[in-house]
Amino acid sequence: MTDRIRDYFKALPHEEPTLVIDLDVVRQNYLGFARALPDSRIFYAVKANPAPEILSLLASLGSCFDTASLQEIRMAQAAGASAERISFGNTIKRESDIARAYQLGVRLFAFDSDAELEKLARQAPGAKVFCRILCDGEGAEWPLSRKFGCEPRMAERLMLRAAELGLDPYGVSFHVGSQQANTMAWDAALATVGQIFRRLERLGVNLRMVNLGGGFPTRYTRDVPNAERYGFAIRDALSRHFGNRLPETIIEPGRGMVGNAGMIRSEILLISRKSDAETQRWIYLDIGKFGGLAETMDEAIRYPIETPCDGAETEGAILAGPTCDSADVLYEKRPYALPVSLEIGDLLLIGATGAYTSTYSSVAFNGFQPLRTVCI
Amino acid sequence: MTDRIRDYFKALPHEEPTLVIDLDVVRQNYLGFARALPDSRIFYAVKANPAPEILSLLASLGSCFDTASLQEIRMAQAAGASAERISFGNTIKRESDIARAYQLGVRLFAFDSDAELEKLARQAPGAKVFCRILCDGEGAEWPLSRKFGCEPRMAERLMLRAAELGLDPYGVSFHVGSQQANTMAWDAALATVGQIFRRLERLGVNLRMVNLGGGFPTRYTRDVPNAERYGFAIRDALSRHFGNRLPETIIEPGRGMVGNAGMIRSEILLISRKSDAETQRWIYLDIGKFGGLAETMDEAIRYPIETPCDGAETEGAILAGPTCDSADVLYEKRPYALPVSLEIGDLLLIGATGAYTSTYSSVAFNGFQPLRTVCI
Structure with missing residues (x-):
């Protein structure tokens, strides 16, 4: 799969460690995700590798971008992504950066706390917001912590508050843990998210989006399931927990896109x-x-x-x-x-x-x- | 001690995290080490903080420099240090970097293996070499591993071999572990080094230098002994293990110099x-x-x-x-x-x-x- 990289190296003397990226593989990975989850929008996690060539390729393929900072937003825009294809996915943002992102046209923001919601209400009025919930990350190879996300009950209260503050209570996100080798890992989280959707609906707030996060693995020394199998398991879990009222979905592959x-x-x-x-x-x-x-x-x-x-x-x-x-x-x-x-x-x-x-x-x-x- | 830094920050709005170094404190630390160990040469471990202003100040005070790479050698020279004040202290060097360091005038090199000694013999003929021995690092707060150094018996064989290969078998180095709060940590290592000196003397190789390494702590949330107490303990240990035939000594403070x-x-x-x-x-x-x-x-x-x-x-x-x-x-x-x-x-x-x-x-x-x- 990476013979092009081997050939590239063969032709060059070694001077310092160098990372070579085969853009054909990135393209295949993108198309693999698109086929596996045809109804999901793909937001590439820029932090995984922000090389301009990767961002440009993905922008040309129609990808959206999950960004962690104002600088990453600028990189995505420089690569050709319009603002409506950008999510400011960090739950920890400097308030002035929210304001600048909003000025740049970004209208999709993550949060997991009252204080962040208040910043968003002040600096990004009317924006779509999604609340990240805690998820245990069992089965993942890269450590997850409780750093991101809040308990589901708190997420419900926050989404009600988002509506009160003039924001658009758009959805819920979670992350099953990076390098997640278990395709079933999304199921338990989706059960919780389904409950949040139904409870909020009864309170008059209609969420529309589930951000399924990243966690899609890359093959290191052990085999991992391919995108198709993840897609199957996730679509199955969505049906189980949402029936025929499927929400919009977003995925945020980083490692799985470029690893x-x-x-x-x-x-x-x-x-x-x-x-x-x-x-x-x-x-x-x-x-x-x-x-x-x-x-x-x-x-x-x-x-x-x-x-x-x-x-x-x-x-x-x-x-x-x-x-x-x-x-x-x-x-x-x-x-x-x-x-x-x-x-x-x-x-x-x-x-x-x-x-x-x-x-x-x-x-x-x-x-x-x-x-x-x-x-x- | 760092009121100058507090005042500096007060006058400036916050935009991004910034490290401010008070050069007066660096100067005090240097003079503290010089007073505590008046017979030791001080080689500042550039990796701790290579800010050009720090290197220039230390060069002007008469410091020598412990460097980890060709780039650090160049930084030390740019700060005004002549080549005889520079030690290439990394035991893992690209052979071409040894050659370049030698061209730049560096004549003092660390090693801990046969292969590195062979590189030095090829690229730095006649240079002073010192062999790093393993040391257990007990009492240190930053993890030490077995990455650097070899067993004392192997060090003896390597020093004999250094002489055979046309290098100058100059001495032995060790490291008691970073942020070492125990002033007695040098004692056990110096006992071992004393034995190496005596055994090699009987075999016709006269080592002259002991590199005492770094490990000198800085005060974080707990008190640590000052340089004077380290100096006293080290000089005491040197007397105990070398009697009145004291070797030249080198110290390599990094954290203790700028922390x-x-x-x-x-x-x-x-x-x-x-x-x-x-x-x-x-x-x-x-x-x-x-x-x-x-x-x-x-x-x-x-x-x-x-x-x-x-x-x-x-x-x-x-x-x-x-x-x-x-x-x-x-x-x-x-x-x-x-x-x-x-x-x-x-x-x-x-x-x-x-x-x-x-x-x-x-x-x-x-x-x-x-x-x-x-x-x-």
């Missing part, structure tokens, strides 16, 4: 052992936790790695990054099986690195430049 | 609760884990925080950053006691943020700009 579209090439800087008696190899790369692979935190995400010696005998190695920071170790609790014959200077391809890499990269920790991105 | 010289001003973007029944406050700031406060990882570093309502009744709050990332929570396991009367828009001063903040900042996660630094 498998990227590969990072990295050079082995050092292979060593800690004592003459030990056989445990340490392999040090020119990229680590602070250069873009932050999602290896607690060894949460395990990237597939291709080496020039694939097929040869392997042995577990501890993989670490190049910085003078002892926390900059990628895989140690579960060493990574890599060919015994690897040598310093060998180039590795770290796969499925299209999402949550370039933007997590530190500004210049240890003087190392941030991860460079090339789109092909 | 307490910096304050970040941050705005409260949102205060909320997760349900109408809950009393637990969530306070969301305009800076978080990805904007420079990465050392709150696992709630390791607990920064002191000043608020406009200090003195009023307090209550524990969960503190979180502004990004759409559920991992971007600063303090949750141990909520932070903050005034009950705090409001959205209030400005907080996050103290002791001079080290390991601006460089840990992500490039543009969620579209947020990296942490800005101002030196006064």
Whole structure:
């Protein structure tokens, strides 16, 4: 699927770790989501990878954009998205940023608290608002916390209040947790959302939209269900909980849109052992936790790695990054099986690195430049 | 101590989180280390904060520089440090970077493995090299791992080999762990280093230098011993393990040099609760884990925080950053006691943020700009 990336790298000498994105894969992913959930609007989660080429491609395909900040709104607009295709999806916004987003034409906003609703009422009168509810994220590989969302009963009160404040009480959102491998994860949340819809209807507020969030996985070292299977499970759950009165729906894929579209090439800087008696190899790369692979935190995400010696005998190695920071170790609790014959200077391809890499990269920790991105 | 920073902030409206460094404090810290360890050369760990104003000040005071990359070497030279005042202290170096550092005049290099020694022999003939040994880091607040260093017996073999390869077997380094609150932490390591010196002497190799590393703490919310007490404990340990044949020594303070010289001003973007029944406050700031406060990882570093309502009744709050990332929570396991009367828009001063903040900042996660630094 990413042979174009392999060919691109082959033609170039290695100077620094570089992320290459295959735009054809992004296109396929977009079309896959569109086929799997034909009645849902797709809001690409810009934070996953805001490369201008990705945003432009998705804008041309008709995608909408889920943005986390005023800067991301501007990026989406620069890529050709009109304001009605942009959601300001962060529940934590500077009030002046809400005002500026509204001036730019954005009319769709997330919130999960009284105070945020009051900011929206002041700065975005009449805008469509959706309330994020808490969701337990069971089955997800990237940690969820209680940071976003409120309890469903509070969401109901907030939606009533939204109407009173002159906002448009548009819908409810939730997030099942990133890299969610269980296609059934949406079902329990949709049951709750269905109840919220019905209770509010009885109180005279008609919600119209369910934001199904992201969580769609990318394939790392284990197989994951494809978009079609997620689409089937979600449509099934929607029918179960909404009957024939289906709401509008939104999905916000980020990782699922770009994760498998990227590969990072990295050079082995050092292979060593800690004592003459030990056989445990340490392999040090020119990229680590602070250069873009932050999602290896607690060894949460395990990237597939291709080496020039694939097929040869392997042995577990501890993989670490190049910085003078002892926390900059990628895989140690579960060493990574890599060919015994690897040598310093060998180039590795770290796969499925299209999402949550370039933007997590530190500004210049240890003087190392941030991860460079090339789109092909 | 940082009234100058408070005054600086008072005069300016808040637009984005900003780190302000008081250079007077950096100067005091440098002079404190120089007084505490008058016979040690001070190599400032550039990675802690590479702001050009800090590097220039330290260069003018006579400091040397511990660098982690070619870029940091160039920064130190741009600040006025001559090559003989620069140590290339990363044990993981690209071979071509060693060659470039050597061309720039650097003659002092760290290593901890055969392969790195071979690179140094090829690219930096005759250079002074020091071998880093493993050290358990007990008592340190920032996690140490086995990433750097080798077992002492292997270090001995490597130093013999360094001599054979035409390098100058100069000394041994270790690191007792960052934010090391125990002044005795150096003692056990120095006992080991003393043995290495004596065993190698019998084999005809005379080491001359002990690199005592960093680990000197800064004051966060708990008191820490001052430089004088570290100096006393270290000099005492040196006498105990080297008698009257004291080696040259190097220290590499980073956090201890700039940590307490910096304050970040941050705005409260949102205060909320997760349900109408809950009393637990969530306070969301305009800076978080990805904007420079990465050392709150696992709630390791607990920064002191000043608020406009200090003195009023307090209550524990969960503190979180502004990004759409559920991992971007600063303090949750141990909520932070903050005034009950705090409001959205209030400005907080996050103290002791001079080290390991601006460089840990992500490039543009969620579209947020990296942490800005101002030196006064």
